[in-house]
Amino acid sequence: MSRMDAVVLEEWGGDLTVREVERPEPAPGEVRVDVRACGVTRTIENAVRGGLSDDPGLTPRIPGHEFAGVVDAVGDGVTDVAVGDRVLAYFYLTCGRCDRCRRGDTNQCTDFGGWFGVHRDGAYADATTIPASNVLPLPDGASFAEGAVAADGLATPLHVCDRTGVGDDDTVLVLGAAGRIGVHLSKLAAARGAHVLAADVHDDRLAHVDAVTPDAVTPVDARGDDFPERVRAATPYGEGPTVVVDTVGDLETLRDAWAALAMGGQVVTLTTHHERSFAPLLKEFVVTEASVVGSRYATKDEVVRAARLLADDRVEVDDARTVDLAGVPEYHRDLRAGDAYGMAVLEP
Ligand SMILES: [Zn+2]
Numbered sequence: 001m002s003r004m005d006a007v008v009l010e011e012w013g014g015d016l017t018v019r020e021v022e023r024p025e026p027a028p029g030e031v032r033v034d035v036r037a038c039g040v041t042r043t044i045e046n047a048v049r050g051g052l053s054d055d056p057g058l059t060p061r062i063p064g065h066e067f068a069g070v071v072d073a074v075g076d077g078v079t080d081v082a083v084g085d086r087v088l089a090y091f092y093l094t095c096g097r098c099d100r101c102r103r104g105d106t107n108q109c110t111d112f113g114g115w116f117g118v119h120r121d122g123a124y125a126d127a128t129t130i131p132a133s134n135v136l137p138l139p140d141g142a143s144f145a146e147g148a149v150a151a152d153g154l155a156t157p158l159h160v161c162d163r164t165g166v167g168d169d170d171t172v173l174v175l176g177a178a179g180r181i182g183v184h185l186s187k188l189a190a191a192r193g194a195h196v197l198a199a200d201v202h203d204d205r206l207a208h209v210d211a212v213t214p215d216a217v218t219p220v221d222a223r224g225d226d227f228p229e230r231v232r233a234a235t236p237y238g239e240g241p242t243v244v245v246d247t248v249g250d251l252e253t254l255r256d257a258w259a260a261l262a263m264g265g266q267v268v269t270l271t272t273h274h275e276r277s278f279a280p281l282l283k284e285f286v287v288t289e290a291s292v293v294g295s296r297y298a299t300k301d302e303v304v305r306a307a308r309l310l311a312d313d314r315v316e317v318d319d320a321r322t323v324d325l326a327g328v329p330e331y332h333r334d335l336r337a338g339d340a341y342g343m344a345v346l347e348p
Contacts, residue, residue: 005348006062006125007328012050016124016329021062024121024129026075031132033087036144038123039066039153039320040328040344041180045335051272052118064124064346065091065117068138068147078132087135088147088307089123090300091116096133107159107297124328126348136304141311145345149184149317150307153343155298156270157185158306161192163295164243164266168193173231173241173257175222176248178205180343181270183212185245187315190216194243195236199227199253205341212318222253228260241265249273264289320345 004023007016026032044063046052068088071081081087093113094101100108116122116134138147166172172189176182177198186196190213198209199222206219218234221227232240240262246254249271258267258280269278269292278292285291298306309315321344323331334340 004126005325006121007064007325009048009059009061009063011056011059012048012054016048016063016332018325018329021125023127026073026078026129028076029078029132030075030129031071031078031081031135032073032127032129033067033069033089033123033135034072034127035067035123035125035346035348036069037067037148038064038346038348039148039151039180040064040323040331040335040346041066041153042335043152044117045332047115047118048332049336052115058119061118062121062123062125062128063117064122064128065089065115066148066152067123067128068144068151069123071135072127074132081132081135085135086138086140086144086147088138088151088303089116089130090134090136090303091152091297093119093131093134104299104301106300124325124346136300136307139308139311141313142307145320145322145347146310146317147307148345149180149320149343150310151303152297153180154184154188154306154310154315154317155303156181156295157188158302158309159298160185160245160268160270160295161188162302163293164268166192166194166243170194170242171197171235171240171262173197173199173220173244173260175199175244175246175250175253175257177209177219178341179247180341181247183209183342184315184317185247186213186217188309190214191309191315197231197234197241199231208341222256227253227256231257231260235262239263243268246270249276251276251278254278258290261288261290266290267292268295269293270295318342322347324348
């Protein structure tokens with residue numbers, strides 16, 4: 001049995017350590033992927049802390065789900081994926097048989113099997129095994145690092161844009177714009193012709209947003225009581241944002257954004273805080289025809305579309321910091337301490 005290096009979590013909420021493990025063999029219906037790039041992100045840090053599951057029976061665990069690589073072995077019964085295929089991964093372990101899966105709404109699977117990197121070992125390793133139905137084609141024009149970004153960092157914003165129909169008549173206010181979801185959402189909405197107001201709270205984060213996004217994106221300081229007025233004033237026709245996307249879950253900022261919202265506007269929530277709720281009065285929904293919608297990851301189709309946007313240079317990603325396996329625990333410590341935003345890319 002050959003060995004490989006991996007980043008291992010011994011218990012939820014614990015520290016990550018790099019050690020040798022057995023190189024996994026693909027079971028029937030699975031493939032083994034030589035990992036070439038894997039995002040090291042806040043979503044994974046949330047999973048490491050037990051935010052998706054804290055079942056002790058699931059540890060020790062190799063985390064990591066936002067990855068791309070090359071198939072190097074296939075298990076029995078796999079006919080639609082071959083050794084040598086360039087692939088990127090789908091995060092959700094879906095059944096493939098329920099009504100939602102068969103209709104293509106794979107993010108709404110009603111027989112959900114959990115998350116890759118949580119309910120089975122993930123991609124913080126030289127190689128990983130994954131159901132063949134969870135790998136999708138990585139277009140030739142996309143690098144492995146771009147594939148890792150597409151798998152979640154760009155696919156999730158693409159789903160938000162699909163949910164809300166963002167187009168050239170919209171002004172999109174992004175709360176938490178300096179994070180990787182915020183940056184990619186700002187770029188994607190701008191690429192669809194929307195005006196974008198990119199809100200965040202620290203000067204260095206606002207400077208980062210300004211540096212990495214196109215001219216159609218205007219940074220807005222989310223601090224201060226006059227935030228709703230400044231947001232309205234910054235919208236091209238003074239009507240307020242038509243779409244607000246919240247990647248943070250700060251209730252005060254969310255209430256401010258609701259106050260600034262255009263008639264008929266939509267607030268999209270992406271956060272999964274267990275004990276926070278946002279509940280405007282019923283009459284406010286009627287008077288303004290505003291709506292609050294949730295957005296859950298992305299469909300397999302959207303993951304492939306996200307990869308194609310990057311392959312064709314219709315959306316650009318910035319050069320992320322690259323780390324090796326030994327650098328992953330340290331980057332997670334930075335994420336945990338709030339010292340890092342955006343993402344790093346693991347190249348094992
Ligand atoms: Zn299903």
